Amino acid sequence: MTSARAARTLLAATAATAVAALTAGALAAPAVAATTPKKPDHTATQRALDAAVAEGVPGAVAQARSGRTAWTGTAGERGGQDRYRVGSITKTFVATVLLQLQAEGRLDLDDPVEKWLPGVVRGNGHDGRKITVRQLLNHTSGVYSVTSDPGFQQKVFGPEFLRNRYDTWTPEQLVEIAMTHKPDFAPGTSWNYSNTNYVLAGMVIEKATGRPYGKEVERRIIKSLKLRATSVPGTKAKMPQPSSRAYSKLSIDPSATKIHDVTELNPSLAYAAGEMISDSNDLQTFYRALLKGKLLPKGELREMTQAVPVGAENPEFHYGLGLMRQKLSCGKEVWGHGGGIHGSSSEAVATRDGEHSLAMNFNADWTGDSAAVLEAEFCGTAPKS
Numbered sequence: 001m002t003s004a005r006a007a008r009t010l011l012a013a014t015a016a017t018a019v020a021a022l023t024a025g026a027l028a029a030p031a032v033a034a035t036t037p038k039k040p041d042h043t044a045t046q047r048a049l050d051a052a053v054a055e056g057v058p059g060a061v062a063q064a065r066s067g068r069t070a071w072t073g074t075a076g077e078r079g080g081q082d083r084y085r086v087g088s089i090t091k092t093f094v095a096t097v098l099l100q101l102q103a104e105g106r107l108d109l110d111d112p113v114e115k116w117l118p119g120v121v122r123g124n125g126h127d128g129r130k131i132t133v134r135q136l137l138n139h140t141s142g143v144y145s146v147t148s149d150p151g152f153q154q155k156v157f158g159p160e161f162l163r164n165r166y167d168t169w170t171p172e173q174l175v176e177i178a179m180t181h182k183p184d185f186a187p188g189t190s191w192n193y194s195n196t197n198y199v200l201a202g203m204v205i206e207k208a209t210g211r212p213y214g215k216e217v218e219r220r221i222i223k224s225l226k227l228r229a230t231s232v233p234g235t236k237a238k239m240p241q242p243s244s245r246a247y248s249k250l251s252i253d254p255s256a257t258k259i260h261d262v263t264e265l266n267p268s269l270a271y272a273a274g275e276m277i278s279d280s281n282d283l284q285t286f287y288r289a290l291l292k293g294k295l296l297p298k299g300e301l302r303e304m305t306q307a308v309p310v311g312a313e314n315p316e317f318h319y320g321l322g323l324m325r326q327k328l329s330c331g332k333e334v335w336g337h338g339g340g341i342h343g344s345s346s347e348a349v350a351t352r353d354g355e356h357s358l359a360m361n362f363n364a365d366w367t368g369d370s371a372a373v374l375e376a377e378f379c380g381t382a383p384k385s
Contacts, residue, residue, distance in 0.1 A: 040066040042073060044376035045358075048369075049075040051383040057368040059244050062360035063280035064377050065288070072280070077363070083229050083243045083279045084361040085267070086346050087339025090276040091198050093217050095137050095322025096290060097205055099300040100220055107208050109134040109303070109321075113141075116204045120172075123179035131187045133204055136197040137321040138308055144181040145194035146174045156269050159250050161342065162260065168235050169268045174199045191310050191319065195273035198322075202272025213272050225289055229279040237264045240277065246343025249366045256366075262342040274341055283348040283359035287336055290323075291354040305335070305352075330379035334358075340365055347374060 042064060049060040052075065059078035064071050072080040101107050113121050113136065114128035121128030126143060135141040146152055155164050178196040185192070202213040209216055214232030222230050231240065239246075248262045267275035278286075289295055296304065307318030307325045318325040320335075326349070327333050336349030343363060347370045350357035358377045362368040375381040 040064070040069055040071065041380070042071045042377065044380050044382035045071075045373060046073045046075075047382045048373040048376040049073050049360075051372065052362060052368040055367055055369075057362045057364045058247055059363045060360070060368070060373075061280060062358060062373060062377075063284060064356075064358045065284055066356045070281075078244050079242050081229075081242050081279060081281075082361070083240055083277055084346060084363065085239075085246070085274075085339075085341045085344040086276050086278050086283065086348070086361075087270070087274040087341035087344060088195075088198075089278070089283065089337045089339040089346055089348055090270070090272065090274045091201075091322040092290070092337045093221055093276065093286070093322075094198055094201050094205070094213065094272050095304065096295055097213070097216050097220055098133065098137065098201060099296050099304055099321065101205070101208055103297050103300050107133065107204070109137070113200060113204070116207045117200065120175060120203070121179070121200065124182045126179055126183050133201070134321065135187055136201050136204075138191075138319055139193050139197055139310075140188050140191055140308060141194065141197055142183040142185040142187050142190070142192070143194050143196045143200070144178045144183060145192075145196050146178045146199065147195045149177050149181065152177055157250065157342075161250055161262070161265075165262070165265045166237055167269070168266055169271070171199050171203050171271050174271060175203075191308055193310075193319075195270075198273035199271050205272075214275075217276075221286065221295065224295075225282075225285055227278065227282040227285060229277075230282045230286075231277050233267050233275060233277055235266050235268050237266050239263055244363050246363045248343045248364070250342075251366075265342055267341075270341060274339060280348075280359035280361070283346075284350070284357040287348055287350045287359075288354040288357055291335060291350055291352060326374075328375055328379050329381065330375075332378050334374065334378060338370065345370060349374060351378075 052060045059076035061074045061078040061082050074080050102109050110132050112129050113131045131141045205213040205216055217232050245261055246263045247259050249256045250260050304321040304323055307320040310317045310319050316327045324337055325335055334349040339346040345362040348359040360373050372383045
């Protein structure tokens with residue numbers, strides 16, 4: 001639900017990754033004889049997938065594109081065409097729809113949340129009159145994250161999940177849980193990743209369009225880009241094929257050893273914060289199209305990429321509107337998002353020009369270094385054996 005990468009590095013909750021423009025082009029050089037472009041080398045990326053499996057991930061899959069060339073790598077119990085739950089990568093789709101609605105004049109990101117959801121964001125200091133839609137999208141709202149609620153964690157992320165996995169949650173229920181807590185901070189004064197922000201964002205889409213947010217994602221993005229492996233499942237618990245099993249220890253205790261099959265679940269527990277399913281090919285198609293300006297006008301794309309710092313302890317990360325910028329060790333920057341949900345840890349990123357991209361997934365949520373896969377692909381840094 002939250003980004004798996006962010007959960008371990010930026011946040012303290014349960015689930016990113018994403019990042020900015022590649023370096024500008026070099027000065028023009030004198031004409032020279034034509035040469036054959038160097039074929040991309042993904043050896044380091046494959047080694048990173050193999051290392052993840054060696055460290056305990058049951059299976060890993062990644063696909064990379066550089067220009068018009070594509071490469072797919074797998075390790076362990078995975079197929080190259082596997083579909084998987086993408087968790088918080090859903091947030092980029094949701095933010096894109098809201099930016100499209102702004103471009104159409106149907107809403108303004110600086111509208112107060114109260115305008116669209118009267119009386120919904122209230123309680124214990126929360127006030128939707130003082131929070132804008134934009135602040136939901138870049139996590140500067142201060143709204144408490146439902147996934148930090150101890151009771152919710154017990155039902156959804158701990159051993160109780162096994163008897164609650166098919167329960168349906170409404171977005172109103174998720175927001176009500178968050179409203180029983182105080183805000184993290186006053187709107188606009190700091191940054192903190194909150195899944196409640198995107199539950200509310202999905203609700204705004206529904207109020208502005210009169211249609212379920214998932215139907216708007218399907219109509220505006222999935223069908224437009226012909227993303228045949230991508231879906232917004234709603235309450236459907238089963239995974240479409242092809243796919244692999246998903247595994248979790250359902251525990252934050254690092255000494256826990258029992259592994260559970262968590263493939264089936266009712267994704268309404270995540271709603272617009274992280275319910276979607278996709279594959280590595282579709283995710284790359286989406287982010288490349290987004291960054292190349294095929295989904296948003298220039299003005300809206302500019303707004304989406306205006307990223308704020310996420311904290312002094314993680315200076316390499318900045319968060320835009322559902323889109324994260326990350327600076328890698330070699331100086332390159334990539335944009336995208338990560339996603340974590342039961343038994344699934346994903347990353348999907350691309351350079352700012354959309355020419356070099358990567359999407360990957362581990363079918364486990366307690367181990368595996370996705371950052372090593374990104375470093376391997378974009379910086380050529382292979383993990384130490």
